Amino acid sequence: MTQAQAKNERYQCQFNGIVDETSPEWLDGLRRRGMKDFSSLGFPTARRGNEAWKYTNINAIANGEFDLAPDSEATLDQLKASAPWDDAWTTLVFVNGRYSAELSNASTDASVTVGSLSELTRRDGKVLETHLASLAPTNEDGFAALNTAFVQDGAVVHVAAGVDLESPVHLLFVSTASDAPFVAHPRVLVVAGKESNSAIVESYVGLGGGQYFSNAVAEIILEAGAQVDHYRLLDESDEAYHVGVARVSQDDGSRFSSAAFYNNVRLGRHDLLVTIGDGCETDLGGLYMTTGRQHIDNFINIDHTKPNSTSRLFYKGILADRSRAVFGGTVYVREGAIKTNSLQSDKNLLLSPDAEIDSKPSLFIWADDVKCGHGATAGQIDRDTLFYMRSRGIELEEASRLLIYGFAAEIIETVKLQALSDHLEKIFLDALPRYSFEF
Numbered sequence: 001m002t003q004a005q006a007k008n009e010r011y012q013c014q015f016n017g018i019v020d021e022t023s024p025e026w027l028d029g030l031r032r033r034g035m036k037d038f039s040s041l042g043f044p045t046a047r048r049g050n051e052a053w054k055y056t057n058i059n060a061i062a063n064g065e066f067d068l069a070p071d072s073e074a075t076l077d078q079l080k081a082s083a084p085w086d087d088a089w090t091t092l093v094f095v096n097g098r099y100s101a102e103l104s105n106a107s108t109d110a111s112v113t114v115g116s117l118s119e120l121t122r123r124d125g126k127v128l129e130t131h132l133a134s135l136a137p138t139n140e141d142g143f144a145a146l147n148t149a150f151v152q153d154g155a156v157v158h159v160a161a162g163v164d165l166e167s168p169v170h171l172l173f174v175s176t177a178s179d180a181p182f183v184a185h186p187r188v189l190v191v192a193g194k195e196s197n198s199a200i201v202e203s204y205v206g207l208g209g210g211q212y213f214s215n216a217v218a219e220i221i222l223e224a225g226a227q228v229d230h231y232r233l234l235d236e237s238d239e240a241y242h243v244g245v246a247r248v249s250q251d252d253g254s255r256f257s258s259a260a261f262y263n264n265v266r267l268g269r270h271d272l273l274v275t276i277g278d279g280c281e282t283d284l285g286g287l288y289m290t291t292g293r294q295h296i297d298n299f300i301n302i303d304h305t306k307p308n309s310t311s312r313l314f315y316k317g318i319l320a321d322r323s324r325a326v327f328g329g330t331v332y333v334r335e336g337a338i339k340t341n342s343l344q345s346d347k348n349l350l351l352s353p354d355a356e357i358d359s360k361p362s363l364f365i366w367a368d369d370v371k372c373g374h375g376a377t378a379g380q381i382d383r384d385t386l387f388y389m390r391s392r393g394i395e396l397e398e399a400s401r402l403l404i405y406g407f408a409a410e411i412i413e414t415v416k417l418q419a420l421s422d423h424l425e426k427i428f429l430d431a432l433p434r435y436s437f438e439f
Helices: 003-016 026-040 076-082 117-125 128-129 142-149 383-391 396-412 417-432
Strands: 088-093 112-116 155-159 169-176 182-184 187-194 197-208 212-222 225-234 240-252 255-264 266-274 280-289 295-304 310-319 324-333 339-351 356-365 373-380
Touching: 003 026, 003 142, 003 383, 026 128, 026 142, 026 295, 076 169, 076 197, 088 112, 088 187, 088 225, 112 117, 117 155, 117 295, 128 155, 128 187, 142 212, 155 169, 155 197, 169 417, 187 225, 197 324, 212 225, 212 255, 225 324, 240 255, 255 266, 255 295, 255 396, 255 417, 266 280, 280 295, 280 324, 280 356, 280 396, 280 417, 295 310, 295 339, 310 324, 310 356, 310 396, 324 339, 324 373, 356 373, 383 396, 396 417
Parallel strands: 088 169, 155 187, 169 197, 182 212, 187 212, 197 225, 212 240, 225 255, 240 266, 255 280, 266 295, 280 310, 295 324, 310 339, 324 356, 339 373
Antiparallel strands: 112 155
16 A cells, blocks of 8 residues: 555545534535545646646645644634734634634625535525535545535635625635644635626635645636626745635626735645636736745636637746745637637746746637737846946845835735735735845
8 A cells, every 4th residue: 555545545534534414415425425536536646747736746745644623713813913804894714624703704794695614504505505516526636526525614605696795705714823733624615696796805824833734625606797806815834735726617798806825835736727708807816925945836727618708817926045836827718719818927036046936828729810828937136127226325135125025016906905905015025035136
């Protein structure tokens, strides 16, 4: 028996120990199917011939001995100090994967359903039964299968048709310090009804140190004409592992705007696929910063299935020390998806000769009459810009710091929520290394 197989059996034993007599039959069946598919798929530890995992080694996850996340507590002061916060937001808080009603600020608006998966399953599981695992099936990805096998709680947002949601919804997943490594399986389901308008903030935050594994899955469904502004923040422990699988479906005439920010994690990966209908708009932005020996992998895919849609993908990375980042951006233009307009770009700022970026944007086009382009760059700040600032009396280290932040600010400035923008500005400024450009 290989070591990886032994670890897979560990999850099987954990699964066998979970008993929930209140779960409906359809959810039990979904969990069992998830465990069966994970037993078959396992973790993608073999990278030869597996292009999606070519540059990211997850053996530390596959071979790790992670217990189920323990019960834990957090305080409101801790959350406000570590996560974006606005008392006016509707906020759901999950501590080590479990919903905390005491820390949450649930919505009283009858036009939107916002709550924990476990609670809504008992109360009215129709939306869950219809949509859960509809975009992230268990037979395609080992991480998604494992998450589904252990789905017991999570965040559910259902915005009714025609509703313009005034208050953003914040889904906050907090991991606390622990003496032993543990695993949590956060789950998110968002359904935006026809012609609705909403803003969703999805945060993963670590309180204290310690080693843990966050295995997250998010499914976001936009019905015809819906608009969703989505923000994703990853600010875990510097010993944490985080793998996020996200699937987005856009019905005709919908608009999806997303901005992702990755600041702190030992090894992090975001696997995002957006499937686009007719006449849609998709705008995906991202900013990642790596230091030490951190590793960040963005695997971002856009699938144009119908004509007349526009997509923009713009990511930026800042890499210091011996850290590494991976960017795989793929745009598919299917047969018949004429009048598609798509552009993708990945720009990276390398602050160390030992830092490494593997960037591979790509296009697959099966239709005529389209406008598509892609590009990737990596380098340092232009010396003429630095010379100009030095000539104005700005010290070298301060000039370098301003230029680094200016590189990042282009993405941060796309955030429309003031509390989130302020928080991002703070954590990225605090995380900027003390660095001086030299030529």
